[in-house]
Amino acid sequence: MNPQDKRRYWKKNLRYLFFLLVIWFVSSFILGIVLVDYLDGVKKTPEGITVEDSNSFFNGFRLGGFKLGFWIAEQGAIYVFLIIIGLYVWLMNKLDKEFNIEEKEISTSDH
Amino acid sequence: MDVQVWTYIIVGLTFALYIAIAIRSRAGSTKEFYVAGGGVSPLANGLATAADWMSAASFLGMAGIISFSGRDGSVYLMGWTGGYVLLALLLAPYLRKFGKFTVPDFVGDRYYSQTARIIAVVCALFISFTYVAGQMRGVGIVFSRFLQVDITLGVIIGMAIVFLYAVLGGMKGITYTQVAQYCVLIFAFSVPAIYISIMLTGNAVPQLGFGSDLINEPGVSLLDKLDGLSTELGFDKYTTGKKDTMDTFFITMALMVGTAGLPHVIVRFFTVPKVSDARKSGLYALFFIAILYTVAPAVSAFARTNLLDTIPNTSYKEAPDWFRKWEKSGLIAWKDKNQDGIIQYTKGKPFEGKPNFVKLDNGDFKRGFNGEIVVSNKIIKGENELYIDKDIMVLANPEIAGLPDWVIALVAAGGLAAALSTAAGLLLVISTSVAHDLIKKSINPNISEKGELYAARLAAIGAVLIAGYFGINPPDYVAAVVALAFGLAAASFFPILILGIFSKKVNKQGAICGMLIGLASTLAYIIYFKFVNVNLNTPENWLFGISPEGFGTVGMVLNFIITLIVSKFTPEPPTEVQNMVENIRYPGDAKG
Numbered sequence: 001m002n003p004q005d006k007r008r009y010w011k012k013n014l015r016y017l018f019f020l021l022v023i024w025f026v027s028s029f030i031l032g033i034v035l036v037d038y039l040d041g042v043k044k045t046p047e048g049i050t051v052e053d054s055n056s057f058f059n060g061f062r063l064g065g066f067k068l069g070f071w072i073a074e075q076g077a078i079y080v081f082l083i084i085i086g087l088y089v090w091l092m093n094k095l096d097k098e099f100n101i102e103e104k105e106i107s108t109s110d111h
Numbered sequence: 112m113d114v115q116v117w118t119y120i121i122v123g124l125t126f127a128l129y130i131a132i133a134i135r136s137r138a139g140s141t142k143e144f145y146v147a148g149g150g151v152s153p154l155a156n157g158l159a160t161a162a163d164w165m166s167a168a169s170f171l172g173m174a175g176i177i178s179f180s181g182r183d184g185s186v187y188l189m190g191w192t193g194g195y196v197l198l199a200l201l202l203a204p205y206l207r208k209f210g211k212f213t214v215p216d217f218v219g220d221r222y223y224s225q226t227a228r229i230i231a232v233v234c235a236l237f238i239s240f241t242y243v244a245g246q247m248r249g250v251g252i253v254f255s256r257f258l259q260v261d262i263t264l265g266v267i268i269g270m271a272i273v274f275l276y277a278v279l280g281g282m283k284g285i286t287y288t289q290v291a292q293y294c295v296l297i298f299a300f301s302v303p304a305i306y307i308s309i310m311l312t313g314n315a316v317p318q319l320g321f322g323s324d325l326i327n328e329p330g331v332s333l334l335d336k337l338d339g340l341s342t343e344l345g346f347d348k349y350t351t352g353k354k355d356t357m358d359t360f361f362i363t364m365a366l367m368v369g370t371a372g373l374p375h376v377i378v379r380f381f382t383v384p385k386v387s388d389a390r391k392s393g394l395y396a397l398f399f400i401a402i403l404y405t406v407a408p409a410v411s412a413f414a415r416t417n418l419l420d421t422i423p424n425t426s427y428k429e430a431p432d433w434f435r436k437w438e439k440s441g442l443i444a445w446k447d448k449n450q451d452g453i454i455q456y457t458k459g460k461p462f463e464g465k466p467n468f469v470k471l472d473n474g475d476f477k478r479g480f481n482g483e484i485v486v487s488n489k490i491i492k493g494e495n496e497l498y499i500d501k502d503i504m505v506l507a508n509p510e511i512a513g514l515p516d517w518v519i520a521l522v523a524a525g526g527l528a529a530a531l532s533t534a535a536g537l538l539l540v541i542s543t544s545v546a547h548d549l550i551k552k553s554i555n556p557n558i559s560e561k562g563e564l565y566a567a568r569l570a571a572i573g574a575v576l577i578a579g580y581f582g583i584n585p586p587d588y589v590a591a592v593v594a595l596a597f598g599l600a601a602a603s604f605f606p607i608l609i610l611g612i613f614s615k616k617v618n619k620q621g622a623i624c625g626m627l628i629g630l631a632s633t634l635a636y637i638i639y640f641k642f643v644n645v646n647l648n649t650p651e652n653w654l655f656g657i658s659p660e661g662f663g664t665v666g667m668v669l670n671f672i673i674t675l676i677v678s679k680f681t682p683e684p685p686t687e688v689q690n691m692v693e694n695i696r697y698p699g700d701a702k703g
Contacts, residue, residue: 001697010696017200024196028189028367033359036182042351050351065322065332070350073185074177074408075318078192078401085199085394092204092390096698103385103699 027080039069117520133276144281157395159289162532167249170529175501177411194370199393207389247582249530257523292528299525317409345457361661369597372605386698423456433510442500462488542571602629602666621678629670
């Protein structure tokens with residue numbers, strides 16, 4: 001690879017990473033933690049007691065037998081993580097091909 | 112055949128398998144010993160990584176914890192899987208391209224500094240030793256619970272097995288036994304879950320089953336039933352969370368980042384032939400881990416439902432058989448406070464500490480009026496009469512659901528596989544750190560290949576002995592120390608690995624300051640609340656409401672900031688180092 005290609009390859013790699021890490025953050029920290037009560041259709045009173053939240057769009061919503069927030073926190077986020085890594089493998093393999101990166105077996109060496 | 116015979120047969124068969132693999136894959140060179148010759152296929156590495164990662168805590172502990180904490184348990188589910196995204200995207204491919212043997216190797220070379228290397232070795236040793244003690248203890252506990260063998264003897268048997276394949280085979284032996292151990296542990300975890308899912312909901316997929324309607328009560332979903340039972344008995348609804356949002360955020364982040372910074376997990380990615388294989392094995396690893404991690408919350412909900420449905424407000428005499436059986440192990444105990452012969456179960460602790468059973472002169476348990484084992488603990492006011500250890504949710508789950516004896520035996524083999532595979536991975540990190548990073552790279556660079564391999568084996572033997580000692584004489588603070596391991600991995604390794612790959616300008620002064628401050632702040636915070644002032648360990652006293660478990664996140668952020676600032680005001684790294692960073696960013700032979 002010439003230096004220009006290298007720069008392009010790295011830039012694209014960084015763009016992929018940014019995009020995938022945003023999905024990672026939103027699926028777990030935003031949906032699974034910050035908004036989890038809203039997605040469950042409940043809210044906490046100042047005393048810390050959970051009550052139904054009729055203002056939540058998701059109040060009464062069920063995904064099968066699951067409340068949405070609960071499902072994301074205990075199941076959905078993990079599936080999204082898998083999809084993220086799957087996408088990453090696919091995108092990077094494509095990128096390697098695009099830049100004609102022939103991968104030889106790299107040796108683990110001790111020098 | 113009874114459970115015990117089944118257990119001997121199944122555990123015996125799995126052990127024979129591990130030993131056979133160990134004998135077939137003996138390591139002949141340091142490269143084979145440290146990284147299995149670098150020739151492991153991505154699929155095998157994914158399987159091995161999954162077994163390496165999932166410890167006795169994942170197998171025996173996690174479902175139980177979730178069972179008692181409901182939605183709050185998601186901290187562990189997300190925290191211990193989300194780290195693989197970071198690992199697969201930000202670390203594994205680049206560290207593989209770097210192509211050495213250990214994490215301290217990378218730190219020492221990238222930051223061109225022996226000091227940085229030594230700090231990394233100390234961190235790696237500390238993290239691995241704290242973690243491995245718990246695993247050996249886990250082995251002993253499984254032995255004693257299922258085979259009524261003394262815990263000490265159980266630990267010694269476990270040590271002997273690990274000794275065989277870790278000392279002889281090194282990474283090569285460990286990798287292929289871990290593949291076998293993954294198969295054993297996932298089978299053992301899934302079979303009871305599938306059985307119970309079918310019994311309760313008619314759905315053979317547990318992940319869907321715990322969101323389905325009950326067979327016995329058509330139209331009522333399992334989780335609604337569980338919420339109902341919980342509120343009836345005075346507990347919080349199962350599907351709601353109590354933990355503070357901010358603290359949940361910090362704990363989850365610390366667990367994720369800590370996972371990505373654990374040396375025994377990172378080193379697995381050095382064993383595959385190519386950079387693209389490192390990416391792929393990240394995907395395989397999370398896939399195999401996700402099978403257990405998505406089934407676990409289903410197991411939690413099933414076990415909780417069964418428990419709340421059968422035990423509360425039943426008289427001791429009519430309680431199911433498993434109740435009396437597990438009572439003897441001390442995992443469950445009943446104190447009939449109001450003396451009505453009926454088990455009351457609600458919020459609160461029944462008495463202080465773990466059950467202290469009263470024994471008669473002939474060694475038998477002293478029995479109370481209803482036939483229950485008498486406890487001498489100081490009673491705590493309140494209506495709850497039942498003590499339940501969280502571990503019972505997985506250990507006794509097959510019995511609670513009335514499954515056949517061989518399934519119960521399988522759980523024992525699975526718990527052992529989980530504990531042994533993780534222990535072996537950690538022992539290897541310890542032996543590599545000593546033989547390679549300390550002896551070869553710091554003390555005696557002229558050591559011969561044969562001498563280094565010899566040193567690695569000796570170090571492995573030493574590590575097995577020390578781990579065994581802590582397994583037999585566990586320090587009281589084992590549980591607290593696990594939080595420490597994750598916090599330290601998050602606060603020490605993760606930031607400087609990331610910066611070492613994604614920035615060419617970060618230098619040794621920055622990395623050393625960053626690691627030391629990340630470490631010191633996290634250590635100080637955890638030690639203060641977990642060891643020095645245990646009674647101050649409440650949300651009002653925490654800094655910004657962050658618990659010690661979540662403080663690794665703060666340490667990590669501090670490490671990032673300090674490393675960047677110090678690097679800004681000190682000389683750039685030498686050109687060779689910057690070229691090295693350039694080189695690890697491209698797979699293949701990027702020089703050509």
